[in-house]
Amino acid sequence: MSIRPAVQHALVALPFVVLAACGGESEPAVPAPPPTPPVASAPAAPPDPELERGRTAYARYCALCHGDRAQGYAADHANAIGNPAFLAIADDAFLRAAIVDGRPGTPMSAWGRAHGGPLADGAVDAIVRYLRSLATQPAVDVSQVRVSGSIERGAAVYAQRCVECHGARGEGSETATSISHPNFHRAASDGFIRHTIEHGREGTPMPGFGAELPSQTIDDLVAYVRSLEHMPDRPVEPGGDPPPGxxxxxxxxxxxxxxxxxxxxxxxxxxxxxxxxxxxxxxxxxxxxxxxxxxxxxxxxxxxxxxxxxxxxxxxxxxxxxxxxxxxxxxxxxxxxxxxxxxxxxxxxxxxxxxxxxxxxxxxxxxxxxxxx
Missing domain, CATH: 3.40.250.10 (Rhodanese-like domain)
Known part of the structure; x- marks a missing residue:
């Protein structure tokens, strides 16, 4: 007896068996998990009123010369008070004194009310707060640095490296600020001056000399810069009249x-x-x-x-x-x-x-x- 018809019959029936197996008693489909809800973003930090007050005061009183972002050199040789290297070594007391007392006899006004300026203590503190918000480098404590140098040796180095920008008497120029004013010397420690000479101010005309000058030579320069302290030679006659009506x-x-x-x-x-x-x-x-x-x-x-x-x-x-x-x-x-x-x-x-x-x-x-x- 031939088995071909039986085989053919089986082959014809096979798809139905397969289909029955696929659509028969299988496990029910597992439902897809619900979508993960979006993670709520952290609430925005509330505005800092003191910072905003300082930003506004800076724009009104300081930006004309120091630039809208304290980048400096917007007028004359106003320095870059938002420079990260400067802010790293200028503590709040230094900044506050510079604003309040200024540098009389130079373009830097005394802004504190004690000197006839427009800024009360709170406004000064707000400007300091704003400047501090521009800092991008960690603070460096230079207050304890001790320097022992020779004025004579420092004078020779100053004449070679510094006089072109800072002037023969430290009076400043079109590219550098005065480094001779008594108010500057009162606020700046030896460590402040030394760190500036050694590291410079990246992004400004002030280079760093640490890779070029021996440590003792930098100390000598600090000693000479200290010897430059003097008031600008611009005497005025006594007076004291109020403004005209x-x-x-x-x-x-x-x-x-x-x-x-x-x-x-x-x-x-x-x-x-x-x-x-x-x-x-x-x-x-x-x-x-x-x-x-x-x-x-x-x-x-x-x-x-x-x-x-x-x-x-x-x-x-x-x-x-x-x-x-x-x-x-x-x-x-x-x-x-x-x-x-x-x-x-x-x-x-x-x-x-x-x-x-x-x-x-x-x-x-x-x-x-x-x-x-």
């Missing part, structure tokens, strides 16, 4: 208008201003620096008109075509800001006293002191 802003109100020849439709020479004052010409002169600077010494008849209070002060200026001149110590940053703002408000006869207050003082032109209010 709103009715007395115009100097020589009955005089004729001056005939200034401006440079770039913007700058008037200091010599021309002095001559116009001696001739009794009608004008307004605005001191664009902080009020403490006006009190410390200003051009006779000048009114304090700080660059950070333009909106309030501009309402009191004459709109009759009287010449309005502004000056500062930068020599153009603050005064240029004031003149730009006044021109935007429609004051056409405005100009900057080109060389600034330090030229005026250095040439022995008349200076008055005042009492800031």
């Amino acid at each position: 709103l009715a007395d802003l115009i100097i020589h109100p009955d005089g004729a208008a001056p005939a200034f020849t401006m440079r770039e439709n913007r700058f008037v020479p200091a010599d021309a201003v002095k001559e116009a004052l001696e001739q009794g010409r009608r004008m307004v002169i605005l001191d664009a620096r902080a009020t403490s600077d006006w009190a410390n010494g200003h051009i006779p008849g000048a009114a304090p008109f700080p660059f950070y209070d333009i909106e309030q002060m501009a309402q009191n200026l004459p709109r009759d075509g009287t010449w309005i001149l502004a000056y500062c110590a930068c020599p153009h940053a603050a005064s240029g800001h004031v003149v730009d703002e006044l021109r935007q408000r429609g004051f056409e006869h405005t100009a900057i006293i080109d060389e600034g207050i330090h030229y005026w003082m250095d040439h022995g032109y008349p200076i008055e002191r005042g009492t800031a209010q």
Whole structure:
């Protein structure tokens, strides 16, 4: 008997068996797990009121010269006070003293109210808090560093390595700040100065000399820098008068208008201003620096008109075509800001006293002191 029909029958039935096995009594399908709920993100940290207050105060009083992020060199040679290497060695006391006391005789104003500036202690602390928030390096304690060096040997090295930027007497230049002011020496320890010379300030014109100079030579440099301490040679006459009243802003109100020849439709020479004052010409002169600077010494008849209070002060200026001149110590940053703002408000006869207050003082032109209010 042939088995072929039986085999064929089995082969035909096989798919049905397989299908029955696949669709028969199998284990029920396991349901997919529910989706994992998203992990809730941590709540945002509440804003720090002190930090925000400091940020606002910094923008108003400091950014013009030091830059909007404290990067420095926005005006003249204002240093990079947000530089990580600087913040690592400048403690809060150093920063606070620099803000409150400033560097009289330089473009760095004394901002504390004790000196006639606009900042109360709380505002100073808030600015310090903001600057500290910019730090990206851990603090380095340099207060206990002891230095023993030779002024004579340091002088030779200073002449080779430092004088081009910091000046023969440490007075500073277009690329470096003064390192001779008594307020700096009062706040900066030997370790602060030594660490700066050794490591420099990355991202600024200040290089580090630790890889080039022996340790003793750096100590000698510190000793010489200490010997440079002196007040800027810009004496002022005794005085102490309060600022002129709103009715007395115009100097020589009955005089004729001056005939200034401006440079770039913007700058008037200091010599021309002095001559116009001696001739009794009608004008307004605005001191664009902080009020403490006006009190410390200003051009006779000048009114304090700080660059950070333009909106309030501009309402009191004459709109009759009287010449309005502004000056500062930068020599153009603050005064240029004031003149730009006044021109935007429609004051056409405005100009900057080109060389600034330090030229005026250095040439022995008349200076008055005042009492800031």
